[in-house]
Amino acid sequence: MNIRFFIACIVLIILAACNNNNNKSAAADSSKTALAQPVPGTPIKYDSSKRYIFLTWDDSPQPPGTNICKRIFHEAGVKATFFSVGMHYNIEPRRKRLLDSIRNSYPEFLLANHSFSHAFKDNYNFFYTHVDSAVNDFVRAEKEMGIQVKIIRLPGRNTWAGKTETKGPKTSENVAKKLAAMGYNIIGWDVEWEMVKGNSPKQGASELANKINDKFESGYTNEQNTMVILAHDRMFQKQPYMDSLKAFIAILKKDPRNVFETIDHYPLVQNK
Ligand SMILES: [Zn+2]
Known part of the structure; x- marks a missing residue:
């Protein structure tokens, strides 16, 4: 073998080895970054001087409502939870x-x-009287939408x-109990921003904020x-x-006791 060719081969081998090491260290860095990402469901510590508000919006993805709410929450700097529906998800790529x-x-x-x-x-009555098919419906939604937490809102x-409680209408009790036995948490609501006339909000921002303050003051929450x-x-x-919606969030943000959290940090979920 020509000596020059031999040296060139050696140099190439050394360069390839260095490059491989660089790739390995880049991979190690990215796995460190992945580890640093917060994992849904990791418990938080509560501060007893605070009031925890969970904005839970249902039936997504429903563009443009979902996009608009997401933008408004982001601009206001508040956390929120989107309870999503599988059949709304797999209609078209933009929804995915x-x-x-x-x-x-x-x-x-x-x-x-x-x-x-x-x-x-x-078709609520039919759905809740057929316990196994109802349970399978939630399991299918979890798999198809890649939901990372075992948190459900019943339609x-x-x-x-x-694990610690079951409350609610008798009609959905068997479905709720079966899901809870499988490790799911079912989340209801304390206050609804109701819909009227083709999905418009019934209450105004200050009316709803007052209702929330009254409920906090009276201690009448779950x-x-x-x-x-x-x-x-779709209401917004x-x-x-x-x-x-912007005004409602602004009113709530004025009270320094109010903290916005995602529903994985709700006591029922954290006490599992
Ligand atoms: Zn719904």
Whole structure:
């Protein structure tokens, strides 16, 4: 073998080895970064001087409502939870991208489970009397949407269930108990921002904020110092209602006791 050719080969081998080491250290760095990412469901410590507010918005992905709410929450710097529906997700690529962006936004936003079929398209009585098919509907939603937490909101039922409690309407009790036995937490709501006339919000911003303050003061919530608020993404598509949502958050933010959290930090979920 020509000596020059031999030396060139050796140099190439050394360069390749160095490059490989660089790749390895880059991979190690990126795995460190991955480890540093917060994991949904990691418990937080509560501060008894604070009031914890959980904005839980249902039925996503429903563009443009979901995109608008996400933007408003982001601009206001508040955390929120999107309870999503499988059959709304797998319709078209932009909806998949929207849900992927929610999943990837934790700890700002949390993606949670609101069933695959929305109780067989709002057929509530049939859905809740067929326990196994209802349970399978939630499991399918979890798998297809890549939901990382075992947190469910039942469609059409204000039910709470977990290891430590089951509360809510009798009609959904068997489904809730079976899901709880499988390790799921079912989250109801303390206050609903109701819908009227084609998905417009019924209450104004200050009316709803006053109701929330009254409930906190009276202690009439599912858990002390916590408030789960239910609304739907599609309520805030028109400008006046977007403004109402912004005003509502601004009023709540003025009180230094108020902290916005995602629902994986709700006491029922943390006490599992
Ligand atoms: Zn719903």
